[in-house]
Amino acid sequence: MRTAYSVDTVRTAERALMARLPEGALMQRAAAGLAVVCAELLGRVYGSRVVLLVGSGDNGGDALYAGARLARRGAGVVAVLLDAERAHRAGLAAFRAAGGRVAGSGEAVFDGADLVVDGIVGIGGRGGLRERAVPLARAAAQSPAVVVSVDLPSGIDADTGQVTGEAVRADVTVTFGAYKPGLLVDPGREYAGAVRFVDIGLEPADGEAELEALQHHDVARLLPVPTEESDKYRRGVVGVVAGSARYPGAAVLAVAGALHGGAGAVRYVGPAAGAVVSRFPETLVSEGSPGKAGRVQAWVAGPGLGDDASRLADVVAADVPVLIDADGLRLADARAVRGRAAPTLLTPHAGEAAALLGTPREYVEAERLAAVRELAARYHATVLLKGSTTLVAGPDGGAVRVNPTGTPWLATAGSGDVLSGLAGSLLAAGLGVLDAGSVAAYLHGLAARRVSGGAPVAAQDVAGALPGAWADVRREA
Numbered sequence: 001m002r003t004a005y006s007v008d009t010v011r012t013a014e015r016a017l018m019a020r021l022p023e024g025a026l027m028q029r030a031a032a033g034l035a036v037v038c039a040e041l042l043g044r045v046y047g048s049r050v051v052l053l054v055g056s057g058d059n060g061g062d063a064l065y066a067g068a069r070l071a072r073r074g075a076g077v078v079a080v081l082l083d084a085e086r087a088h089r090a091g092l093a094a095f096r097a098a099g100g101r102v103a104g105s106g107e108a109v110f111d112g113a114d115l116v117v118d119g120i121v122g123i124g125g126r127g128g129l130r131e132r133a134v135p136l137a138r139a140a141a142q143s144p145a146v147v148v149s150v151d152l153p154s155g156i157d158a159d160t161g162q163v164t165g166e167a168v169r170a171d172v173t174v175t176f177g178a179y180k181p182g183l184l185v186d187p188g189r190e191y192a193g194a195v196r197f198v199d200i201g202l203e204p205a206d207g208e209a210e211l212e213a214l215q216h217h218d219v220a221r222l223l224p225v226p227t228e229e230s231d232k233y234r235r236g237v238v239g240v241v242a243g244s245a246r247y248p249g250a251a252v253l254a255v256a257g258a259l260h261g262g263a264g265a266v267r268y269v270g271p272a273a274g275a276v277v278s279r280f281p282e283t284l285v286s287e288g289s290p291g292k293a294g295r296v297q298a299w300v301a302g303p304g305l306g307d308d309a310s311r312l313a314d315v316v317a318a319d320v321p322v323l324i325d326a327d328g329l330r331l332a333d334a335r336a337v338r339g340r341a342a343p344t345l346l347t348p349h350a351g352e353a354a355a356l357l358g359t360p361r362e363y364v365e366a367e368r369l370a371a372v373r374e375l376a377a378r379y380h381a382t383v384l385l386k387g388s389t390t391l392v393a394g395p396d397g398g399a400v401r402v403n404p405t406g407t408p409w410l411a412t413a414g415s416g417d418v419l420s421g422l423a424g425s426l427l428a429a430g431l432g433v434l435d436a437g438s439v440a441a442y443l444h445g446l447a448a449r450r451v452s453g454g455a456p457v458a459a460q461d462v463a464g465a466l467p468g469a470w471a472d473v474r475r476e477a
């Protein structure tokens, strides 16, 4: 599990560690790790040209000490000081002593640079980049040099990933001691590029994580794998209420996802039964009401219902886990959803989340973490907020899961239907609701990456690639 911690938690852990170490030791560890990554990126350090963008806090100090290390190995290193009076004093002295040079005003430092180190601001930053830093961020973006951000891209909010105004766009971010939420959640994540972690001995308290990202071995442990004693009913039956005369495809895609989620059987209830069976003859179908369809261990309701709410009330009233998606989010009775005793999983995209919250879509996109938490608390439900970084939050607080496998190619019609079937199937197979949502997002992203290879994907191809994603996870774990 990869975990991310808030700035407050990082600061507390930092104080505890500093009290046990000689002065400046932590910054040396950070700078040493940063210099190693820079050297790797440069390939050959001797003779290379490096530009440091140095703010007036410890983030700038890290950059200066790392710059000193590179200068000692023969790099030509020049530092642009945002505020010469307030630059980290000891760091600047070490940098100069190692042969580093401070840029003159107006000097064209970016010409011919191989690497730019962004030490403008780290976890001490508030708001977007200040005016004086903006031209530097722009020049770095335009230069062909590799941009390495120190701890986090300057200008992104460490706790939320929010970007107000301008921020540095990094190719690589070298982060110290702990991942910060802003490195894993969009829009911040996009600015961070590839994130490299440097262990400086920080030990944030257990249970304090803001975010968790499952890794292969976590998912492998959670996947429902049948045993010798399993039969189709013991593996779980998932019921799917989706599709309409107008949108039969949503039913087919939700069933396609459900068939690959580990439940032993898929029961479809609705008017697209013909389309479903002709594509997937293994599906149990009926056209009546969900309440009379036979026992299931979890329901999925909503994709492609159009305006037909007739089958939703039965599902919402069921005493098994229920996933509500797409049209279902709009049609379901909010009070009844809130009042459910069994677990509920809501799977909105940003637009649907905004409608449920009664806020503009822009708010959800800019503050994804706050929005998903708010929605989960308001609906007493687990909420999976779809997007470039899919988030899953439980109703009682605790760490939010962030999906690391997403790809922009998943933004394609019908891919959400596949995801809801898949997650519902995992619920029926017995996964807890937070696990079902995050494992589904993980496999779904992995499947899309497998089929995409950098080209557009269709939702049914994503469903078809799910067995391969399972196999990848189980093999590599």
Ligand SMILES: NC(=O)C1=CN([C@@H]2O[C@H](COP(=O)(O)OP(=O)(O)OC[C@H]3O[C@@H](n4cnc5c(N)ncnc54)[C@H](O)[C@@H]3O)[C@@H](O)[C@H]2O)[C@@H](O)CC1
Binding pocket: 010, 011, 014, 026, 027, 030, 055, 056, 057, 058, 059, 060, 061, 062, 120, 121, 122, 123, 124, 125, 126, 127, 128, 129, 130, 133, 150, 151, 152, 155, 176, 177, 200, 202
């Ligand atoms: N937390 C830790 O355990 C460690 C932290 N270290 C470094 O220290 C950093 C934190 O240092 P500080 O607390 O000094 O804070 P920062 O260096 O992150 O930021 C403070 C400085 O940035 C300026 N600033 C604030 N908002 C700004 C904005 N929007 N635009 C431009 N400038 C802005 C402030 O005026 C101040 O001078 C970390 O990010 C990391 O790089 C490392 O040296 C070692 C360990």
Ligand SMILES: [K+]
Binding pocket: 059, 118, 119, 120, 121, 122, 149, 150, 151, 152, 153, 154
């Ligand atoms: K930075």
